[in-house]
Each structure stands twice: as structure tokens, then as C-alpha cells.
Amino acid sequence: MLRPSLSARLSELAHEYDLTLRQLADPQVLADSSQLIKLTRRQRELEPITSLYAEDLALERSEAQARELLADPEMRELAEAELRESRARRSAVADELEVLLLPTDPDDAKDVILEIRAGAGGDEAGLFAADLLRLYERYLSERGFKLSILDESTSSLGGFSKVMAEVSGSYAYRTLKFERGVHRVQRIPTTETQGRIHTSTVTVAVLPVAEPSDVQLDLSDVRIDVYRSQGAGGQSVNTTDSAVRAVYKGGTPDEIMVVCQETRSQIKNREKALDVLRTRLAERERETFEASRSESRAAQVGSGDRSEKVRTYNYPQNRVTDHRLSGEDKNFALDSVMNGSLGGVLDALTRLEREALLASMTDGAA
Template identity: 50%
Template sequence: MHPSLRAKIESISERQEELGEMICDPEVVSDKARFLGLSREHAELTPVALEFAKFIELERQREEARELLEDPDMREVAQSELRELDESIAASGAELLRLLTPKDPNDDKNVILEIRAGAGGDEAGLFVADLWRMYGRFAERRGWSIDQVEFSENSAGGFKEISGRVQGRGVYAQLKFERGVHRVQRVPATESQGRIHTSTATVAVMPEAEEVDIQLDPADLEFEFMRSSGAGGQHVNTTDSAVRVTHKPTGLAVRCDQEKSQVKNRELAVQRLRSKMLEAEIERADAERAASRREQIGTGERSEKIRTYNYPQDRITDHRVSLTRHNLPGFMDGDIEDVLAALRSEDEAARMAELAS
């Protein structure tokens, strides 16, 4: 283990021990706010301290085994024990790295999921509908809910774009690697000669930002009010309920016409504007971190084709982790967990390598 990393872990262990004594102090216990804060910090540091204690004990046992190498009668036993201890020490060191790897502060947030048709005309719009259903089925499997759905249909029964709010436990942690360009290769239903077409759709996964995440100066916001363009009958044509909000310093804009109430649409538009701004911050941080890696799984920028769905070959390929699997119908029915797990593991490994270096 690198000396600087060991020094950091030793400091954490000392702090954990100090906190353990502090939360037993009657004076601290009587101060509820302070007690809760210190208890929370103690709980966060305890896994690292316990693993480091295990690591130190394994090192002690290894030193004892090395001493036995001097005894000819015990050498064979000591060599076998040393091999096992070396493996255990390596595993414990890896676990310490994992525990120290910074967690994404947005992982527990709900998300705003947006899918837009790219190249491919009507077929791209049908692919958008397929992806939306795929994520919807995956959300059902996880016990999540999707609401605040807005969409713009195309003439072929697909969508030019569709968006919604996904709520549940660890939604962003699961879906954040889906952002980017998805590519489909298949024969469209309207293709009479059986030719394979390639179409694309862009997926955006934005953590739902709260006011504490992104603070907006009202003076920087410009609101426009217009008639809704969605379904809704006569009410839509007679009420300026749709709202478009623009953040003047950045030019980011969001339009919302989901609700009949202009006030509600204004609130939702500002909420989504915050989420877009938080997403931009995350993408900048991702790009900076990726630039410092020798090897990277991808920056997550939307210009990347992250995955290909090949229908004739019944194949899904995720280009970031060079992972290929079959059973495309099952995948499109929401059975995507194994690919998401591979992406999470790759990202965690990259973060750990960055920490170790």
C-alpha cells in the first residue's frame, strides 16, 4: 500500500476512534444536533476503520509466518500460509480502496429521463418509443414510478421526443450510464425491400436538482407563455398554459406544457431547468476526470454512440465495456441489469484506480 494512502487511512481510523469516545460523552449526548452529526460521521468512517484493523492483523500474521521460514521443519507450512495471507492482504487492500472511493453525491436522486429521435426519420421515432418502453419495464422491475410525462409524437406512431420523471431508490445510480447516443440496426416495418436501416436516439439522464443543488437568480430567468401544443381538447387552444423558461447567462431553455395550470407548468419548467444545469456540471466534471485517465470507459458525452441494438443478429453491444449479449427481445423488455452492472463495475474500478494513483 502506498505510504500516502496508508497515512490517510490511519488518519481516518484515528478520527473514528476519537468519535467513538466523543459520542459516549454525556455532554455530547445531551446536545442532540451535535450527537447526531458526530454519530453519522462515526458510522461513515467505521467500515474503513474495521477493514484497516483487519488489514493490520493480516500484516502481523504475515510477519510471524515469515519468521517461521527460518525453521526448516516449518518452512513448507509457512510458505503455504504466506501465500494465503498475501491473497487476503491484497483482497483487504482492494476493499479499503473501494470503501475510500468517493461516492457520486447524486446517486440517490430521482431523474428526469429524456429521449429524442436522432438520425433516421420516422424509424428513429419508433426507436425512441422502444427505448421508452424498455426503461419503463425496467422501472417496473425495480419498483420505481414514472410521472410528469411529456411527449411529441411523429406521424408513424413513434415520438420526436419524450420525457418523464423517474422516482425510486437509487434511480440515478442505476440509469446514469444510459446517457448518450443509442443506435439501432433493423429492417423498418415500412421497408418493402427488406433493407437494414441504421437510426439513432439520444438519451439524457438528469439527476433531479433541488434548490440547494442549483440556485437560480430570478433576474437571470426569462419566461414566455404560450398555448399548449399537446393533447387536451378545447382547453389547450384557449389558454396560454405552456411555459418556456430561459436561463439568460447560459442560454439553457426548458418548455413545459404538461399541466393545465400555468403556475404548475412554471414550477415544473424551473425544476427541469435546474436539472439540466446540474447535468451540465456533472458532464464537465466527468470530462475533466476522464481527461486525467490513461484508460477510460467514455466521458458519457452525448456525441458518443454508447450502444448498438442489432435486430437481424439478435445482438446488443455496449461499446464502452466491449460487452455483447443476445436475446434482444428480453433486453427491450427491460432485462438490462447485467449490462448496467458491468458499467457500474467499470466505473468503480476506474475511480479506484484514480484514487490509488
């Protein structure tokens, strides 16, 4: 049985779902791409919830009919069996709906700007940055996401000092948000002649792509530079000056610089650079807001700050350890993970998040 408060909320969401479907059939909405994207995302979010709610209402009607049959001696046994099955299913549906109605991140459905930077460890950190990029490419490709490199700076041994990519697809941010933070690797570098294990770090930032309505960007504050794209080793990638550098409030403490050389089109690179600039500004505003709410350093670290070490990749022991998990649930086979099998790690982190949300809701209701 659904709690009364839950039933009322589900009724509201069912009404919103019907309204969303009607809006999606409106020719004016179909002609407005931004509104169409928002409504389509909302329809996808509401569909599993309203489907389960409709099932619960159907089961409730079946129970009412079964109770009427209890007075008939010939139908009583059949009616009792139907009631038992219906009540068990309604209990399961209620549990599923409780999870689906947990508070969600409003950025979950957005595309992502993924930034990977080599940290401590020199060339070895750069090589591991390249390994992480390959890991994400394999994992995302198998799930139908598109990863496009926007900018990269290669290191001397073929790794990356930094690489920036856009990940697009349904719920890209929800898929990758647990990757943000410091990733530590322990292994023997290819340049190590004495077989010693070195520890290096790579930082990963996962930024939800900001929509124009999310942040106000005054183009008078932006300087656009155009130049010839450069690839690995410094060679020219394009025959035209198509790479774009967008500098926000250059020369001030608020300066943000974005480089994009994804395509041969200067116009497209300019649009993408401005998109990334909006995303960086939105992230800056978000960090400022979260910092103002934090009462202590501990609260900031616990919120998933990028300075927090999230995972260790131990090559000699063929083990990946995610430090946000506990017990043996925190350890995974390294060779499998590095080949793109990241799903087990992310599923465990998703369960942990849901358990924490459920616990907070229970504490709040107590």
C-alpha cells in the same frame, strides 16, 4: 489488514456516521425537509462502510484474544484455526472497503431528468425512442423507481420525436448514468416494403436533478407561459390552462425552454418546470467546466460526451452491443434487454468503472 491510511479514513467516516445519526434525531433537522433528505442520503452512503469497519475492529479484538491463547497447549490448535479464519475474513473486508471507498459521483444519489430524442432515421427513430422509453419503464418499475412523463412530442406513427421524464428513487442517477449517449438501432422498419435493414439513432440524456442550492436562478430572467395541455394528435388533455412553458433568457444565445404538463395543477407544473430549468442550467455549467478542462477533442469524447455512440441494438441478429465493453462481455440478448432486463449491461459497466478507478488509484500510489 487495513492500510494505516485506510484505517484513519474509516475512523473519520465512523465519527461522521455517528454525528449524522445524532443530527437525524434532532427535531429541528426533522422539520427541515431539504436537510433531512441530505442527511438521510449520507447516512445510507456511510452505513455499509461503517458496518464493515465495525466488523474489522471486532475481528481485530478476536485476533488479540486468540494470540493470548497460543501460549496454552490445550487451546493452541483452536486459537490457530480462529486466527486463520479471522485473517481471511479481514482480508475480504479490506477488499470490500477498498471498493466502497472509491471516489463517487456526488450526483449519484439524486433523482434524474431523462430525455429521449429521435435522431437520424425519421419515423423509425421516433418508434425506437418509444421502444427505449418502454424498456426504461419496465426496468425501473421492477426496481421500485417512479417514472413520470413531464413532456412529450409524438411522431406520426406513434413514436416520439422527444420525451422528457423524471425518474425518482434511491440513487436514480447512479442507476441510469451509463445510458447517456447515442443509441443506434439496426432493423427492418414496419414501413419498409423491400425488407431492407435501416440504421437509426436516438439520443439519451440523463441529468441529475439540481437542488435550489446547486445553481442560482434569477426568476427575473424567466418568462412563464400558461396554456392548455395537448396530448397525442393534438387533443386537449385538461379542461384548464395548466400546461407551463418556462423560458430562460428568451431571445438570447443562452435561451433555455422547458415545457411541463405532467399534472392538472398549474402550480405543480410551474414548480416542476423551474426544477427542470435549474437542472438544465446546472448541466450547462458542468459541460462548460468539463470543456475547459479538456485538452483535446479525444479527451472530451472519452469523458462520456452525449455525442458518443454507446450502444447498438441489432434486431436481425438479436444482439445488443455496448461499445464501452470489450470481447464477448459487450454482447447481450436483444429480446431480453428490450423486455427490461438491463441489469446485466449496467452491472458490466459498473464493474468497468470500478476497475478503472482502482487502476488509477494503484497508479497514483506507485
